[in-house]
Amino acid sequence: xxxxxxxxxxxxxxxxxLGRLERLLRPSTEGPPxxxxxxxxxxxxAALTWAGLAYRLSTVTVAVVNLAALLLTVVRIAxxxxxxxxxxxxxxxxALGRELGYALDVIRTGVAPVLPLAGIIAIxxxxxxxxxxxxxxxxxxxxxxxxxxxxxVVYLQFATMxxxxxxxxxxxxxxxxxxxxxxxxLDRRRRGSGLLTSGPGRAPVARTRPALATATLAGxxxxxxxxxxxxxxLLPRNGLVDWRVPSALTGGxxxxxxxxxxxxxxxxxxxPTNTAIFYAxxxxxLPYDRVYFRLLTLESFDGTQWYAHRPDVARPEEVSALEDAxxxxxxxxxxxxxTVTILSLQQEWLPAAYAPVSLAAANRAVExxxxxxxxxxALHFDALTYYGMGYTVVSEVPLPDLAVLALxxxxxxxxxxxxxxxxEDDYEAPDPTDPPRTxxxxxxxxxxxxxxxxxxxxxxxxRRQVLGLSTDFERALALEAFFRExxxxxxxxxxxxxxxxxxxxxxxxxPASPNYRTGYCEQFAxxxxxLAREVGIPSxxxxxxxxxxxxxxxxxxxxxxxxxxxxxxWMSTQGWVRFDPTPRADGAxxxxxxxxxxxxxxxxxxxxxxxxxxxxxxxxxxPGDEEPIPEIPPVVPIETGDSGWSGVPWWALTAAGGLVLxxxxxxxxxxxxxxxxxxxxxxxxxxxAWREIVDRLSDLGDDPSPGSTxxxxxxxxxxxxxxxxxxxxxxxxxxPAGPAVDSGRVAVATRSFRETEDHLADRYTWPQRLAxxxxxxxxxxRRWRPRRR
Numbered sequence: 042x043x044x045x046x047x048x049x050x051x052x053x054x055x056x057x058x059l060g061r062l063e064r065l066l067r068p069s070t071e072g073p074p075x076x077x078x079x080x081x082x083x084x085x086x087a088a089l090t091w092a093g094l095a096y097r098l099s100t101v102t103v104a105v106v107n108l109a110a111l112l113l114t115v116v117r118i119a120x121x122x123x124x125x126x127x128x129x130x131x132x133x134x135x136a137l138g139r140e141l142g143y144a145l146d147v148i149r150t151g152v153a154p155v156l157p158l159a160g161i162i163a164i165x166x167x168x169x170x171x172x173x174x175x176x177x178x179x180x181x182x183x184x185x186x187x188x189x190x191x192x193x194v195v196y197l198q199f200a201t202m203x204x205x206x207x208x209x210x211x212x213x214x215x216x217x218x219x220x221x222x223x224x225x226x227l228d229r230r231r232r233g234s235g236l237l238t239s240g241p242g243r244a245p246v247a248r249t250r251p252a253l254a255t256a257t258l259a260g261x262x263x264x265x266x267x268x269x270x271x272x273x274x275l276l277p278r279n280g281l282v283d284w285r286v287p288s289a290l291t292g293g294x295x296x297x298x299x300x301x302x303x304x305x306x307x308x309x310x311x312x313p314t315n316t317a318i319f320y321a322x323x324x325x326x327l328p329y330d331r332v333y334f335r336l337l338t339l340e341s342f343d344g345t346q347w348y349a350h351r352p353d354v355a356r357p358e359e360v361s362a363l364e365d366a367x368x369x370x371x372x373x374x375x376x377x378x379x380t381v382t383i384l385s386l387q388q389e390w391l392p393a394a395y396a397p398v399s400l401a402a403a404n405r406a407v408e409x410x411x412x413x414x415x416x417x418x419a420l421h422f423d424a425l426t427y428y429g430m431g432y433t434v435v436s437e438v439p440l441p442d443l444a445v446l447a448l449x450x451x452x453x454x455x456x457x458x459x460x461x462x463x464x465e466d467d468y469e470a471p472d473p474t475d476p477p478r479t480x481x482x483x484x485x486x487x488x489x490x491x492x493x494x495x496x497x498x499x500x501x502x503x504r505r506q507v508l509g510l511s512t513d514f515e516r517a518l519a520l521e522a523f524f525r526e527x528x529x530x531x532x533x534x535x536x537x538x539x540x541x542x543x544x545x546x547x548x549x550x551x552p553a554s555p556n557y558r559t560g561y562c563e564q565f566a567x568x569x570x571x572l573a574r575e576v577g578i579p580s581x582x583x584x585x586x587x588x589x590x591x592x593x594x595x596x597x598x599x600x601x602x603x604x605x606x607x608x609x610x611w612m613s614t615q616g617w618v619r620f621d622p623t624p625r626a627d628g629a630x631x632x633x634x635x636x637x638x639x640x641x642x643x644x645x646x647x648x649x650x651x652x653x654x655x656x657x658x659x660x661x662x663x664p665g666d667e668e669p670i671p672e673i674p675p676v677v678p679i680e681t682g683d684s685g686w687s688g689v690p691w692w693a694l695t696a697a698g699g700l701v702l703x704x705x706x707x708x709x710x711x712x713x714x715x716x717x718x719x720x721x722x723x724x725x726x727x728x729x730a731w732r733e734i735v736d737r738l739s740d741l742g743d744d745p746s747p748g749s750t751x752x753x754x755x756x757x758x759x760x761x762x763x764x765x766x767x768x769x770x771x772x773x774x775x776x777p778a779g780p781a782v783d784s785g786r787v788a789v790a791t792r793s794f795r796e797t798e799d800h801l802a803d804r805y806t807w808p809q810r811l812a813x814x815x816x817x818x819x820x821x822x823r824r825w826r827p828r829r830r
Contacts, residue, residue: 044180044185044188044224044225044228045228046223046224046225046227046228047179047180047185047188047189047224047225047228048176048180049224050189050217050220050221050224050225051176051179051180051188051189051191051192051221052176053217053220053221054189054190054191054192054193054196054217054221055083055169055172055173055176055192057192057193057196057213057214057217058172058192058193058195058196058199059076059079059080059169061196061199061200061203061210062079062165062199063076064199064203065155065199065202065203066155066156066157066161067155067156067157067423068157069157075157075162075165078118078162078166079162079165079166079169080169082114082165082166082167082169082170082173083169083170083172083173084173085110085114085170085173086107086111086169086170086171086172086173086174086177087173087174087176087177088173088177088705089103089106089107089110089174089705090103090107090173090174090177090178090181091177091181091705091709092705092708092709093106093107094177094178094181094182095181095708095709095711095712095814096708096810096811096814097802097810098807100178100182102807103178107170107174111166111167111170112129113127113128113129114166114170115137115163115166115167116129116133116134116137118159118162118163118166119136119137119140119141119159119160119162119163120133120136120137120140120159123136123137137163140158140159140160140163141160141163141164142160143158143160143424143427144158144159144160144161144163144164145160145164148161148164148202155389155423155424155425156409156410156422156423156424158406158424159406168195171191172191172192172195175187175188175191176188176189176191176192179191185225185228185229186225189221189222189224189225190218190221193214193217193218193221196214197214200214298316298318298385298386298387298601299386299387299388300336300388300390300584300604302336302337302339302348302349302390302584303339303346303347303348304339304346304347304348304563304566304567304582304584304606305345305346305347305563305567314600314601314602315600315601315602316385316600316601317384317385317598317599317600317601318383318384318385318386318392318586318599318600318601318603318604319381319382319383319384319386319392319598319599320381320382320384320589320592320596320597320598320599321334321379321380321381321382321589321596321597321599322379322380322595322596322597323377323378323379323394323597324377324378325375325376325377325378326375326376326377327375327377327438329588329589329591329597330588331588332377332379332394332438332588332597333394333395333585333586333587333588333605333607333619334379334392334393334394334585334586334589334599335392335393335394335395335419335583335584335585336390336391336392336419336584336585336586337349337352337390337414337419337583337584337585338414338417338419338581338582338583338584338609339581339582339583339584340416340487340488340581341487341490342490342491342492342570342571342574343492344492344494344495344544344545345544346567347566347567347570347581347582349414352414352416352419352421353414353415353416354412354413354414354415354421355412355413355415356411356412356413357400357411357412357413360413360415362398362418363396363397363398363399363400363413363418364396364397364413364417364418365415365416365417365418365483367480367481367482367483368416368417368482368483368616368617369396369616370395370437370439370615370616370617371478371480371614371615371616372439372440372441372442372445372614372615372616373439373440373442374437374438374439374440375437375438375440376435376436376437376438377394377435377436377437377438378433378434378435378436379393379394379433379434379435379436380431380432380433381393381431381432381433381434382429382430382431383426383427383428383429383430383431384428385428385601386426387425387426387427388425388426389421389422389423389424389425389426390419390420390421390422391420391421391422391426391432391434392420392585392586392599393419393420393434393436394434394436394438395418395436395437395438395439396417396418396419396436396437397413397418397420397434397435397436398435398436398437399434399435400420400432400433400434400435401432401433402431402432402433403431404430404431407422407430407431407432408432409423410422410423410424411423411432416483417617420434439615439616439617439618439619441612441615441618441633442615443471443636443637444471445471445477445614445615446514446612446614446615446618447470447471447514448471448474448477448512448614449511449512450476450477450479450512451476452473452474452475452476452477453473454470454471454473455511455512455514455515456511456515457510457511457515457518457641457644457645458470458471460644461639461641461644465638465639467638467639468638468639477614478614479613479614480613480614480616481613482579482611482613485579485611488574488579488580488581488611489574489577489579490574491571491574491575495545495546495571495575496546496550498546498549498550499545499546499549499550499571499572499575500575502549502550502572503520503571503572503573503575503576504575504576506519506520506523506572506647507519507520507576508646513577513578513610513611513612513613514612514618516573516576516578517573517578517610517612517618517620517633518633518634518641518645519645520569520572520573520576520620520622521569521620521621521622521632521633521634522632522634522641522642522645522647523572523622523647524565524568524569524622524623524624525622525624525632525634525642526642526647527624529558529647530558530559530565530624531558531559531624532559532560532561532565532623532624532625533556533559533560533561545567545568545571548560548564548568549568561623562605562606562607562623562630563606565606565622565623565624566582566583566606566607566608566622566623567582567606568622569608569620569622570582570608573608573610578610578611579610579611580608580609580610580611581608581609581617582606582607582608583606583607583608583609583619584606585604585605585606585607586599586603586604586605587603587605587629587630588603588629589603603629605623605630606623607619607620607621607622607623607630608620608621608622618633619633620632620633621633707814707815707817707820708814708815710820711740711814711819711820714733714736715733717729718730718732718733719733722787722790722791722794723787723791725787727765727768727769727772727786727787727790728769728772728773730765730769730790730791730794731751731765731766731769733794734758734762734765734794734797734798735754736819737798737801737813737819738758738801739816739818739819740813740814740816740818740819741801741805741809741810741813742809742813742816743758744818745757745758750770751766751767751769751770751773752766752767752770754766758797759797759800759801759804761793761796761797761800762793762797763793764789764790764792764793765789765790765793765794765797768786768789768790768793
């Protein structure tokens with residue numbers, strides 16, 4: 042039967058899945074859009090399957106033909122540089138394996154939207170090819186639910202990968218699901234009302250009930266919307282529980298470690314290990330032990346954790362500078378060049394020393410994936426970092442000018458520095474000068490926002506620490522010193538992950554709360570950034586790595602234990618200045634006040650009760666447990682040709698489309714003609730079935746003689762054709778009285794027609810039948826057809 046509505050429902054479902062896929066992949070930068078490649082794959086799968094079934098090939102044969110064509114297509118999409126025209130070479134399959142392996146890593150652990158890598162496009166081409174094949178097979182083999190529901194199942198997988206809430210998409214899915222069921226029901230109802238059911242061997246077709254499908258759809262819609270709304274709050278915004286999490290691979294060098302870009306007061310960082318995350322060669326004006334590697338800045342605070350709310354990223358060539366000029370540092374800087382090689386880091390944010398001014402990579406596919414977070418220059422990669430990935434970054438690292446920071450708005454030294462100069466022999470306060478230039482922070486409300494849930498006790502604590510201080514710089518030093526004061530807070534790397542105070546107020550103010558004022562960098566960075574906002578200083582939390590260790594060959598290795606969080610506060614005369622409130626006993630993360638020529642704590646009044654008894658347990662892991670840094674082999678770029686998957690030339694796609702058109706056009710015309718004749722037979726036109734058999738014999742090379750009667754043709758062809766020949770002869774040479782052709786005669790003619798087709802399929806080999814599908818003899822006017830002698 043013909044599922045007219047089923048075809049529409051299946052195509053609509055495929056386009057709906059493609060629309061959701063648009064949210065997971067970024068647009069193509071070169072060559073044809075990846076959407077065109079995916080759609081072409083779906084059309085190829087449907088066309089090949091439909092043509093094969095129209096030739097009456099077996100399902101296994103159709104599957105083999107599809108697999109062969111699909112293999113050629115995948116190799117051409119993923120690794121075009123290794124093929125000879127469209128055919129794979131011995132080097133194609135190892136390159137294909139590397140490309141698909143990398144793509145699977147990105148699919149498993151990447152964060153959408155990602156770069157449309159060659160391997161990802163190849164995998165999607167396979168998926169949509171299969172959807173097209175299932176659509177054709179299901180509707181031609183009377184399996185309509187397979188055809189119309191398969192793309193909706195794929196849509197659900199895409200929706201799972203896309204973590205953004207999308208109410209309209211959910212409503213659209215449910216509507217399309219109901220319409221797909223309704224389409225199948227209407228097709229079958231049309232079948233039941235259009236076929237003759239009074240003849241022998243005919244069973245009545247059950248009537249469908251569209252009202253039941255509509256009621257089911259409404260119920261599903263209501264239950265789904267209510268349940269998703271009720272359960273939405275149970276899943277963390279980040280989708281992960283731990284701040285540092287191992288990837289789906291194993292630990293160690295060939296596994297992966299990713300850092301969840303959500304920093305909160307609750308202990309989430311697992312015990313740090315000595316696993317090497319990356320190494321770098323550092324050149325420039327700063328020693329290696331002063332180079333912090335930044336991953337991401339977190340500006341938004343929801344009362345529990347800090348995060349980057351939908352960070353806006355852009356390609357480097359799309360912006361005039363990789364860091365927004367309004368938020369750039371305005372004081373002196375040091376140029377630092379970092380040549381980074383990734384080891385076990387697997388995520389989409391790239392380590393770099395502050396905002397880059399330039400970046401490059403030897404692998405063009407890597408370079409195409411670079412993006413910059415537009416407000417601060419943090420580096421984003423449109424895929425997932427992988428072992429051996431390399432790139433070079435040049436950064437201008439801020440060197441805050443103390444002589445400017447120590448001034449008040451009128452150009453005179455602030456009171457704290459005046460007092461220090463009077464008591465310290467080694468320090469002289471800066472001379473009074475003209476009022477220093479100040480710079481306006483773009484969108485300051487974004488960096489000052491605090492939710493109403495932050496208790497007033499936190500505000501009072503912050504104000505007590507800065508009481509009597511006159512500048513933001515003095516207040517920032519006071520807050521940093523507050524967390525660094527011995528006996529007030531305790532750093533511990535042995536606090537069990539996932540346990541502790543559940544909110545900032547309890548951690549800061551309630552001695553009875555779990556791990557009161559004890560934790561590691563994420564708790565201290567969270568707390569200082571909130572206290573700074575409480576006293577009017579714009580703040581943001583930075584996720585990254587403290588300085589690494591130097592090896593004998595000059596490489597700087599950064600390990601998992603170097604993962605760190607610190608705070609940047611906006612000083613209007615300089616820009617963003619780094620402060621580190623974490624009181625580690627090993628000195629691995631010096632505070633900003635450590636760079637001052639005097640002990641700033643002596644000139645501040647720390648208003649806080651001492652901690653309950655308990656030792657500092659912040660020592661580093663035993664160096665004897667350190668894993669050796671592997672020798673990185675020369676990185677072989679994933680072979681994708683000159684322009685990756687987009688290197689598929691337009692003429693190749695055009696040629697492939699032309700071949701599909703030529704391959705399917707002639708059988709398509711014959712299939713349409715056959716369906717029209719079968720409908721005419723169902724309406725009582727026996728001559729239509731006779732013409733179809735004669736044309737089939739003509740295409741097979743056994744064109745009946747024009748002078749033969751129908752019975753003679755049947756005798757020379759097959760005995761199963763005799764009933765149809767008799768009915769056709771009666772319609773030509775004379776009909777009995779009564780109805781022209783009743784339902785019983787139609788059933789006899791149909792059965793004779795079907796049996797004759799089956800016998801012809803058994804009599805002729807499949808190459809003969811295949812050749813017959815392409816012969817034009819039955820399509821030519823009868824006067825042009827050659828006559829058999």
